[in-house]
Amino acid sequence: MHAMSIKQVAEAANLPAKTIRYYEDIGLITPARGDNGYRSFGETDLHKLRFVARARSLGFSVDECRTLLAMYEDTDRASADVKALAETHLTRIDEKIRELTEMRQTLSHLVHCCAGDDRPGCPILDDLAGTGRAD
Amino acid sequence: MHAMSIKQVAEAANLPAKTIRYYEDIGLITPARGDNGYRSFGETDLHKLRFVARARSLGFSVDECRTLLAMYEDTDRASADVKALAETHLTRIDEKIRELTEMRQTLSHLVHCCAGDDRPGCPILDDLAGTGRAD
DNA sequence: CCTTGACCTTCCAGTGACTGGAACCCCTAT
DNA sequence: ATAGGGGTTCCAGTCACTGGAAGGTCAAGG
Secondary structure, eight states: OOOBOHHHHHHHHTOOHHHHHHHHHTTSOOOEEOTTSOEEBOHHHHHHHHHHHHHHHTTOOHHHHHHHHHHHHOTTSOHHHHHHHHHHHHHHHHHHHHHHHHHHHHHHHHHHHOOOSSSSOOHHHHHHHTOOOOO | OOOBOHHHHHHHHTOOHHHHHHHHHTTSOOOEEOTTSOEEBOHHHHHHHHHHHHHHHTTOOHHHHHHHHHHHHOTTSOHHHHHHHHHHHHHHHHHHHHHHHHHHHHHHHHHHHOOOSSSSOOHHHHHHHTOOOOO
8 A cells, every 4th residue: 555656656746757766866765676676665755755846846956855854854953954944045035036026127117118019119129239218 | 449359248248258158159149250269259249248148137048039139130020029029028027926926925934933943843844744734 | 478558667868058177279478 | 488367179067857768567458
């Protein structure tokens, strides 16, 4: 009941099989092998994969996932360490949002200024070329 | 006055020299060469590089920059084409912002819930492990 | 028994947009 | 002659996969 093929665990963890093989390659998980050389995943493997999938979906890098997994396994570590990692990541996210919002601002202004008809004059290109008026 | 070395044009366009060589590699620009084999950049090259740098800073892919440059060069194209490209990109940016904001939301909630002291219990890890309460 | 098809395996190459480094050439000034 | 500060090429690495080729394994059907 708890020995899964890669396809089964992929479905259960909602990750592509390719990605799971990759995670083994880089040492995130170490599934057992059957007599035929096939990978055989247990509950612990599935648990880890789900953990990583969730952390990845929150934007943590694979390396940070490794650290988070290690922290999860080490029941003695201080919650402050986890919090610090998460806060660093939060700062990074904020920075990205800031950058994107700035891009969005500029670009949406330009799009607004562009007639979008069949004539050639285009304030978007003018801005990129540095010949645009601030308007 | 208008034949620049790679270092000079790099400074003028505010791009690393390495990046400029890369842009030549992929055919974005084709600077002339001097007798010694050194690249020799003219005003047009500088102009293009600045154009690309600006477009990149707005988040367009290098391939889109290629298209934008071609559109800029083609004085007959309709501004609607440019606008369409920009609008597609704008949608992409919005989508990214949405994703990041969602991550931010979840993560900041978790960080808030975490004591961040020297004790081991940590709602962040609990959430990743799927054992966390919704709280 | 043989084949078909769905699985599984490994390994290699490519993605995007650079970035770092090695090994080597060129030119000027001391 | 040598030191330095340019320049050149090419190769490898980043990140997190993803696609594909070549081939092994297994259960079911004819």
